[in-house]
């Protein structure tokens with residue numbers, strides 16, 4: 221089965237991991253700091269905090285923002301559940317705002333209708349690798365004293381109007397899961413425009429430990445002294461994983477180029493296929509294409525999904541609207557709330573897209589899709 225996404229691991233990646241294993245630090249060492257430095261530089265020159273997954277990064281960002289009971293987080297439903305669940309875990313209510321039907325990105329008009337006095341964070345997802353419309357989302361958040369959060373699990377390395385992902389929202393989170401644009405196995409990071417938020421995120425993911433003597437509230441017990449002021453978790457990324465991440469970062473530009481080539485080939489070869497809508501484009505975006513999300517029209521998505529799978533093509537569906545999950549249904553969220561997202565979901569099919577996919581593979585996918593739609 222040709223997968224829909226897959227990591228690309230080079231000899232250099234393997235050598236980097238082996239070197240880390242032979243070194244002094246398996247975790248909390250210099251490679252973690254170096255990875256955070258490099259991600260921060262890539263993402264607009266802001267401080268990055270690494271962590272164990274994209275899900276952890278979202279939890280960490282919401283915790284840094286001080287999200288808690290009584291707060292609302294406005295979020296797209298066209299995403300993986302973690303974009304919303306990090307806020308729910310902290311006791312906030314999630315308000316889902318509908319998407320643009322062409323791009324799958326959160327619709328600023330829907331956000332304008334959803335924000336209010338209780339809104340603490342507005343969360344967009346850079347669906348498929350195209351940045352959302354932060355130029356409109358930021359003022360909407362600012363007006364009610366909320367922060368913007370970009371779930372950039374799909375879009376590390378992308379830009380919007382020349383500005384890098386990481387510089388587009390107050391907080392930006394990344395995932396380094398194997399199917400994403402670069403991998404550390406499991407892993408993630410968050411980037412913050414406000415250094416104070418980054419410090420809070422760092423402490424949250426580091427068990428809440430405070431090691432700066434200037435901030436001690438107890439009498440200093442000695443050289444071993446450290447204090448906990450707020451509860452935290454251990455979401456630390458290891459040096460072994462960071463070694464892989466650093467090596468993968470050297471390849472990100474090449475990954476981006478190859479993903480764009482594959483997208484161009486799909487675009488060209490699928491342009492005239494009836495019953496199919498190709499991914500909508502976001503003006504001003506230079507994406508890193510993580511997904512190639514076509515829409516299968518005329519109610520034929522399930523049939524086409526089954527035929528592609530039977531032909532050995534591992535297509536995927538991204539995503540079931542978040543509020544359909546029983547955990548959100550149990551909280552009172554009802555189907556029908558975001559009609560564009562539900563219509564998008566009903567038609568969406570993600571075709572295989574990863575850097576090591578060959579042109580022949582792409583042509584095989586195209587032929588199988590044409591046959592499935594006949």
Ligand SMILES: *Cc1c(COP(=O)(O)O)cnc(C)c1O
Pocket residue numbers: 272273274275276299300302303345371373374395396397406407408
């Ligand atoms: C993958 C993904 C996540 C979660 O990342 P993990 O590293 O798998 O925990 C969150 N949001 C989106 C949009 C994702 O695609």
